[in-house]
Amino acid sequence: MRQRATGAGLAFALLATTAAAQEEVYLKVTSPGLQRVVIGVAPFTSRSAVDAVATSQFMNTLRTDLDQTAVMGLLPEENARLVEPAPGNPGLTRQRWRSVGAQLLLDGTFSGAGNQLVVEAQLWELTSGEIAYSRRFQAGNALAATMAHTLANEIVRLLTGQPGPFLSRIAFISDRSGAKELWLMRWDGSDPQQLTTHRSIALAPAWSPDGQWLAFTSFLRGQPQLFVLRPTQGSFKPISTLPGVNTSASFSPDGKQVVFAAGDDGNTHLWVVPAEGGTPVQLTTTRGISTQPAWSPNGRQIVFTSTMGGSPQLYAIDAEGTNLRRLTFEDKFADEAAWAPDGVRLAYTTQVDGRFQIATLDLRTNARAVIDGPGSNESPCWSPDGTTLAFVSTRTGRKQIFITDPLGRPRQITNDGNNTQPSWVAQVQ
Template structure:
């Protein structure tokens, strides 16, 4: 009897271990998939290269779409995604039992499949996401457009995958604006978040700095020296027209849109030293928020618009401070490091990313808004100007790894650092477009 009891206990233990090794895929009451993998087990996603519905196929286009989805999902940190073509299925996107089993035996928890049709320059593509363990389709989308839209379609479905898995849409159809010297001058350029489809926005053959997107993502503000003074300009993405918003004597720099788009915070030196002001979107109604002999610069709004973080050297060296949006209640945020700059408030409102002088260069840190959990995210070369993705999962920054300055993207915990800029010259000062 004693032996039987021991044997039973061992059997139960083995069953428990096997249970813990099952794919950590479960469905919550709201229908979103819950990512709670035990034992550091990460979900695996297979991205099956889309199949052509026509006799004439475009395998290079199909593979590019699959690669875009896999790249987006790997950067999200939610799963390990890889391109697979080994399990063939004839017919349309209807799954037989054997097909699910083949993917499961391959060790996958999630599967993305697609079909496409190319007729001339017209592209039709349909993607579907499957939860293999539960043999359930999680989401599906069909896209109609031109072949030039294939990357946008793939990014869009990656956004849908995040929505299905987490309840929040991804950031993969957004863009990053940045300062580029490719033309020989410091001009504002814009690219897809992963570095593709880069195009130059400004062409004034001058120095242009510090782009920032409006809350609707349709226009930017930036500082330009095109009239020989650092003035603040505004321009829509769809038009080359640049309108002077603030051209007061002295500095008109580091402009930042308020979350509701009604005002702009910036640094002005019209009264002597640099101070933080807010102005209306047309440049009128200036309100001075700081009044100190020190240099005050680089304002960034909290997501609800109630507070502004900024840089001040009022203690001798630059540190990050926070104040109410009316200038009251100023408090010091950073207490470590002697030179802290470039604050950016996270979309969730809980953290601020910034750059700290570390030895001969800068490194990106994040800190809670109450001053706790000051965490260094980068350690290589020099890294500056952090910019949060609109969902808060990723951070873009300008990094120097060797001789050149490029735009990099990493996850919010500092992992997955990836260079995305591809245009040549120096690429700095990224700003991430809202959804």
């Protein structure tokens, strides 16, 4: 219940911000009057001989992560330097952290055993002087960064009810190798990995909600076909070879079904196929183009793009194929709908003055907000916690993927080649 209430609070703050902002503001989580919680990180002490490379990697990763979200900021280093530890008086030491501006303090110890690193971490709420969180982590030295990401995720969860993004990954399409291939990177753009080397055309990656499967379209066998791929195993298989485009896959929230677009004639319709493969069932029959389906988080409805009324607009249909209704009326063009995890907001691509722009639509209030940005902006994709968006922009020249930084400003996370069609998942399984 607590999380539900929080989500609603975030939604209101977010809409108020985007609607009111004159300049470009991308889905700021914090409204203007609120500040990020300031967290200090005390140097962790070593109880026994530990791998210095691992511990330094842990601390560096942790410090970086803790400054990367909208809810919390790392105490500036010049303030942290003012803190003189009081030997034998940890309570006084914590008050000294507080006196330089820290509201939370993370301290802890390292110990080692063989090639294992044990981290015991405590988070102090400095106003009350109480421990807010305490956890012991153990892993091989090589996993020091993963341990730090895990700890940082837990701290974000403590503040927001949702785990942080630090283990999340973004699948995307890049032509940096010369052909459009499927790639994967960390949420901040680091650690890019090429998943396909087909030298064909790969398109439209979409994660299963559990992070196990990645659906995508490939021209590998000539015609575009829909495949699912298990990134941890490197294997993939076709799940639709229907005539037509076989693209725009979106998993049902239980991961068991995939809705996608394909044709049986010149029209393009929505189809549903078991994620394991099977016989596709046609969901829509309207003339023209119906594509870009997005399965709602509660599984009950599917939002998609259709030209059934002329220009491309967003429509919704129940997952059983009934109760068709139009959602967008103010746009000349509306496409690429993406559900926020709260199941209330949509982000989508609209057109303003001949350029693509990202817009949001609140389905409870029908409040629509266009987020004006330089260049052409398209393919919005929510972060798994729903606090921010990834999107594609041409503002720096070629098509690049951006996310919002902690202050709500767009931050470019790709550079090589053209990078498009992001799909963000909490963790690859």
